[in-house]
Amino acid sequence: MTKFTSATGAALLLCAAAQPAMAQDASPPPPPPPPVAGSGLTQSGNDDTSLRFEREWSIREMLASPESYTRAHRLASGVSRCVVERAGAEAGSYLGGPMTGDEGFEALTEALTKDHRRCIQSDAQGIPMTIVNAALAEQVILAAGPELEPRAMSLNQDEADAFTTMGPNVKVNFDIIGRCAAVYSPGLTYEVLKTEPGSDEELSALNKLYTNTPECGLRESPDGAPTGYQRGVLAAGLYHWINRG
Structure with missing residues (x-):
């Protein structure tokens, strides 16, 4: 290999x-610390630390661990399928990342903290947005079934x-x-x-x-x-x- x-x-x-x-x-x-899925969401009755997601994923650690990356991808795919089901063809408009006009994933971050915040389940909290973005691209393509x-x-x-x-x-x-x-x-x-x-x-x-x-x-x-x-x-x-x- x-x-x-x-x-x-x-x-x-x-x-x-x-x-x-x-x-x-x-x-x-x-990479710099990326945006994370669900950042900015709050829960009532907790202090400032627990208002934010406590568990964040390290891109570097996942690159060194195929198992960790596969798990993160699986969870991100669940989030992404939910977004595609809710947004349909519009889901593709949330995609950003390297070599695009939205390298900071601002559109996707906004979508997941507003209109589609219900797509973030507890076990998917804190996944770096770069992985969610990649999973969303995959789910949009699979839903379209192009020839x-x-x-x-x-x-x-x-x-x-x-x-x-x-x-x-x-x-x-x-x-x-x-x-x-x-x-x-x-x-x-x-x-x-x-x-x-x-x-x-x-x-x-x-x-x-x-x-x-x-x-x-x-x-x-x-x-x-x-x-x-x-x-x-x-x-x-x-x-x-x-x-x-």
Whole structure:
């Protein structure tokens, strides 16, 4: 299995290697403390500490623990299915994150603290919004059930390059892989999302995707990047590619 480290980072980004402004370290940089699902909600009769969610999830710890990430993804998926059931097609408008106009997940945070606050169950309190966002992208796509070619048979290369190019002064991270996979192998990316999280089928689908998408620079699922994290990045990339423009 490919080791997901700084030393192999450049090889992960062949799909964007022509961009001179792009950094050469593809390891996900340590993220700032992200917004968490349900932050800002209150309960009556408690002190200030208990008014906020007591349990917060560490992105770094989950990246080091596939089991923890799979559990977080499962809980976030429950939240996301609820949002899709309540909001329908509008649910996609809440999505943000890297390489979008809403990198701080403001729309999703507002939705989960106002109109869809009932979707946050007690066991899902405190999940980082980046995981909820990825799970929501996945659930919106699954609900739509799009028909996608395994490999893109025709492609506007200028449009593809614009979609897979990060802006200046933005550090390279795994999000570009999700976008690259969505562009060149949309159907194979979708097949990953249809598998059970944490299953052998999920890993097999990831390996099949990377093996058949040489543009993205991976030959197999990289060791050190939990499969749940990878599928979330792929879901976000695929959603934004399908709904571009």
